[in-house]
Amino acid sequence: MTPWRPEQIWIAPGEEDTPIARRVRAALPDVPCVTAEVGESAAADRFAAGKRRLVLQRHRGSWLQHCPAGTAGLVCCNYLVVNFASNCPYDCSYCFLQEYIANNPAIKAFTNIDDGLAEIATVLRAHPQRDFRIGTGELADSLALDPITGLTSDLVPFFAAHRNVTLELKTKSDCIDNLLRLDPQDRVVVSWSVNAPTICSNDEAGTASLSERIAAARRVQAAGYRVGFHFDPLIEHPGWAEGYRETVAMIAAVVDPRRIAWISLGSLRLSPGLRTAMRARPTTTQVLGGELVPGPDGKARVWRGLRMQMYRTVEGYLREAFPNVPSYLCMEPASVWQQVRGEVPSDREVAQRLVAGAL
Ligand code: SF4
Numbered sequence: 001m002t003p004w005r006p007e008q009i010w011i012a013p014g015e016e017d018t019p020i021a022r023r024v025r026a027a028l029p030d031v032p033c034v035t036a037e038v039g040e041s042a043a044a045d046r047f048a049a050g051k052r053r054l055v056l057q058r059h060r061g062s063w064l065q066h067c068p069a070g071t072a073g074l075v076c077c078n079y080l081v082v083n084f085a086s087n088c089p090y091d092c093s094y095c096f097l098q099e100y101i102a103n104n105p106a107i108k109a110f111t112n113i114d115d116g117l118a119e120i121a122t123v124l125r126a127h128p129q130r131d132f133r134i135g136t137g138e139l140a141d142s143l144a145l146d147p148i149t150g151l152t153s154d155l156v157p158f159f160a161a162h163r164n165v166t167l168e169l170k171t172k173s174d175c176i177d178n179l180l181r182l183d184p185q186d187r188v189v190v191s192w193s194v195n196a197p198t199i200c201s202n203d204e205a206g207t208a209s210l211s212e213r214i215a216a217a218r219r220v221q222a223a224g225y226r227v228g229f230h231f232d233p234l235i236e237h238p239g240w241a242e243g244y245r246e247t248v249a250m251i252a253a254v255v256d257p258r259r260i261a262w263i264s265l266g267s268l269r270l271s272p273g274l275r276t277a278m279r280a281r282p283t284t285t286q287v288l289g290g291e292l293v294p295g296p297d298g299k300a301r302v303w304r305g306l307r308m309q310m311y312r313t314v315e316g317y318l319r320e321a322f323p324n325v326p327s328y329l330c331m332e333p334a335s336v337w338q339q340v341r342g343e344v345p346s347d348r349e350v351a352q353r354l355v356a357g358a359l
Contacts, residue, residue: 001174001208003147004089006054009033018111020149021056027148038106045281047098050105051089059110063119073296074331078351079133082116084151085109085140090206093285094233099274109149117158124162131355137170144173152178160185172207174216180223189261190220191228196243199235203285214254221259232266232330234310236290236302244314252321262354263318266330267307269299296333311340326359
């Protein structure tokens with residue numbers, strides 16, 4: 001895939017000489033760049049317009065957060081998230097950012113990375129007995145901006161030097177060239193969100209193709225990284241079972257199962273606000289056409305019977321292809337775990353088993 005290029009770069013006053021700003025300007029010498037606070041777009045589809053601008057600015061406030069999956073009533077894997085960027089150049093039809101950052105849609109890369117790493121180091125030092133899992137892919141794709149920001153050249157050496165943490169870089173890109181030059185010391189998992197081939201082609205605009213993602217996974221494995229896969233969101237569509245079977249087979253044909261850290265399954269989840277935001281934008285998606293019912297967190301999901309069928313079907317393909325790879329359900333209540341997996345581990349057990357590779 002061709003790496004993303006913004007049409008404009010805005011650098012907040014005072015941030016011009018930060019390493020991130022210098023790298024971005026060196027990578028994109030011909031992209032117009034202004035030093036100013038970011039202005040508002042007057043475009044009709046402000047969200048799409050925001051995805052054409054890159055803003056470099058300081059992050060304010062605390063960096064580390066608990067993953068929102070820690071919502072009451074859902075089994076959680078005790079995952080922490082840190083956001084070194086906000087928004088994503090891709091445009092998946094179901095992306096929750098359409099609602100979450102609707103009023104502030106520019107693509108932001110934060111310039112004070114050292115502050116974030118210092119905060120993480122303090123937490124790791126304060127809890128030497130705990131094994132942390134930290135991800136950067138909540139409000140952004142972890143690697144989509146890496147060809148221009150070079151962020152992984154800061155992150156991988158930092159996490160490689162700490163023994164009680166695993167960094168997860170979650171992506172739908174194949175932007176792995178910088179990673180191949182770094183030594184992760186087994187502390188970094190690069191994971192890909194994957195879907196049935198039809199969904200990847202129709203609903204994940206701008207992302208790497210499914211084959212490109214899987215080929216990239218093979219290349220980072222060869223460079224010493226463990227990989228992960230997130231079948232999330234599982235989406236009902238004509239031929240869904242065959243589509244997910246094909247995706248599992250494509251991964252199994254290329255990727256070394258001994259170096260897969262984890263695989264997750266999650267159902268399509270749409271908040272009322274996200275459904276409204278999706279309807280307000282030009283879209284050809286069929287995602288909104290399925291029968292959805294509200295869950296304990298207020299988000300609509302596929303009705304329970306079909307959800308169970310989809311989980312069991314895809315889990316079956318995964319067990320057959322990867323019998324020893326840990327897998328888990330993302331953002332589902334205990335009752336769904338019980339029905340699909342026949343057990344309800346505590347949040348702590350889920351986290352410990354993922355670290356130990358035994359879920
Ligand atoms: S890749 Fe992730 S963050 Fe980017 S548009 Fe798709 S769902 Fe949103």
